[in-house]
Amino acid sequence: MKPHAYIGLMSGTSMDGIDAVLVSFSEGRAKVHATHTVGYPDPVRHQLTKLSQNQGTPDELGAMDHQVGELFSQAALGVINSAAAREVDIVAIGSHGQTVRHQPRDKHAFSMQLGDPNLIAENTGITTVADFRRRDMAAGGEGAPLVPAFHQAMFGCPSKNLCIVNIGGIANISCLLSTPEEKIYGFDTGPGNALMDAWCQDQTGKSYDENGNWANEGRVHQGLLGDMLSDAYFALPAPKSTGKEKFNLGWIKTFIKRHPDATGSDIQRTLLELTVISIAKQLPQSNDLKVYICGGGSRNRLLMQELRRVCSPFAVSSTTEIGLDPQWVEAAAFAWLAQRTLNKQPGNLPAVTGARGKRILGAVYWP
Ligand SMILES: Nc1ncnc2c1ncn2[C@@H]1O[C@H](COP(=O)(O)OP(=O)(O)O)[C@@H](O)[C@H]1O
Ligand SMILES: [Mg+2]
Structure with a gap:
């Protein structure tokens, strides 16, 4: 059969x-x-x-x-x-x-x-x-995210603390923790590639910044980053979900107005950092947490490098390691x-x- x-x-x-x-x-x-x-x-x-x-x-x-x-x-x-x-x-x-x-x-x-x-x-x-x-x-x-049940069925392991982070336009996280009293939970952490894509399209005409190469030419603008991270969405408790209705070019423009010294590539680099930090900040603080990335963001070399650095000591890799191509x-x-x-x-x-x-x-x- x-x-x-x-x-x-x-x-x-x-x-x-x-x-x-x-x-x-x-x-x-x-x-x-x-x-x-x-x-x-x-x-x-x-x-x-x-x-x-x-x-x-x-x-x-x-x-x-x-x-x-x-x-x-x-x-x-x-x-x-x-x-x-x-x-x-x-x-x-x-x-x-x-x-x-x-x-x-x-x-x-x-x-x-x-x-x-x-x-x-x-x-x-x-x-x-x-x-x-x-x-x-x-x-x-x-109505979202719906993928955590699948993540649990495919990747869940009673003896491990793991998180699956899908970095599409929006980033969503599934927390599969071994501690019995903690239930599985998941939510949208905020922007995945959406803001990076929107800024790159607006400034260069390309639909995305291959491997974060353009971002790599700029520097993180700490003032702008801090301002963006103060958006109320990041501190909202789960359950929560969001979309490009919120995280779009208009959202970027309201923040950059206040920081005219940031160059185009600085803004691109800062948006990459925003994705990384907003994900890292919302990870559960569990022992031996392993973080597996899927979605198109896993193909952005600079994004993955920054995620590994910022999430340390938690190990960050792609879902290939647990049996499914990201x-x-x-x-x-x-x-x-x-x-x-x-x-x-x-x-x-x-x-x-x-x-x-x-x-x-x-x-x-x-x-
Ligand atoms: N090589 C790459 N470098 C940088 N970003 C990439 C690369 N490959 C894919 N991406 C990003 O991944 C996005 C697509 O991811 P995907 O998981 O399909 O998102 P969605 O679920 O929102 O459609 C692209 O828009 C782009 O931002
Ligand atoms: Mg897609």
């Missing part, structure tokens, strides 16, 4: 493109069979950015839902058509979609992901699970969440999202 496998589709706040992974799960471990990425064409990225800034008409929103649904289908077909796919039975697709708005603390809280799952089911002929966040929100939760962890989480949904098992952790209880997440679109 072929092993059962699931497809995870993810595109995060960086809006760099869609990650697709074909993965099977056994005894709490994930095995990656195939991967595929589909980058967003520039016009799509621009339109998504506009929508995420609360600009655009209902027509534009609807059309983008369709267009992103087609691109998510392409990403899924990329792994479905791989040679490795013939060795497994594909049970379902878990599609996160593309978040354009996430407003968990509004009076009428909502989270909006584009990428019509009806199209994905239709184009692939595979059962598709999507809309994972809103049931948790309906139960009073933040690029595929998030997409694999949505494959796992689809499996949970179809098995009628909850996917949220109330201690993480603040929901009233565990809930079976998502909606199912039959083939």
Whole structure:
């Protein structure tokens, strides 16, 4: 009998493109069979950015839902058509979609992901699970982060204190501590790559600062760093989640006005330090803590070097060391969440999202 496998589709706040992974799960471990990425064409990225800034008409929103649904289908077909796919039975697709708005603390809280799952089911002929966040929100939760349950299932070890830090556009942390009385918890620490990307795009036209090379030309501006770190979000207790609605170019501009002596590369370097320090400050102070990084930030050499320096004596490495390539962890989480949904098992952790209880997440679109 072929092993059962699931497809995870993810595109995060960086809006760099869609990650697709074909993965099977056994005894709490994930095995990656195939991967595929589909980058967003520039016009799509621009339109998504506009929508995420609360600009655009209902027509534009609807059309983008369709267009992103087609691109998510392409990403899924990329792994479905791989040679490795013939060795497994594909049970379902878990599609996160593309978040354009996430407003968990509004009076009428909502989270909006584009990428019509009806199209994905239709184009692939595979059962598709999507809309994972809103049931948790309906139960009073933040709807985010949802990946800690997966991190616990894959990486949790009763005798170890470990943290998984996903550095996408926003950075989120899962704390998997061995002390029995401490429950697993997780939250968004704040900016991951989002601010670095926004400043780099604005100043150089490049969508990100490869390996932190431009940042490396500047110096940390301590006054600016201190000012930015005084933002109330960093001191908020968990559960908490955030997005690019908050941490964006406008946010940077309000702070740099007060520090006209900071050069472009100083600002880039300071934003890198902000990501590092805001993560380090929010790590649990546990003995022998091991920190594993995933997401695109793990590919930024200067960021990783600074994380290692600032988090010392805690050891910092990538999730490769615990069996999963950092690029595929998030997409694999949505494959796992689809499996949970179809098995009628909850996917949220109330201690993480603040929901009233565990809930079976998502909606199912039959083939
Ligand atoms: N070589 C690199 N150097 C610096 N940053 C990188 C590199 N590779 C990826 N990144 C960063 O990772 C981001 C994408 O990370 P990803 O985990 O896909 O985020 P998201 O989940 O928000 O889509 C890019 O926008 C970029 O900031
Ligand atoms: Mg991405």
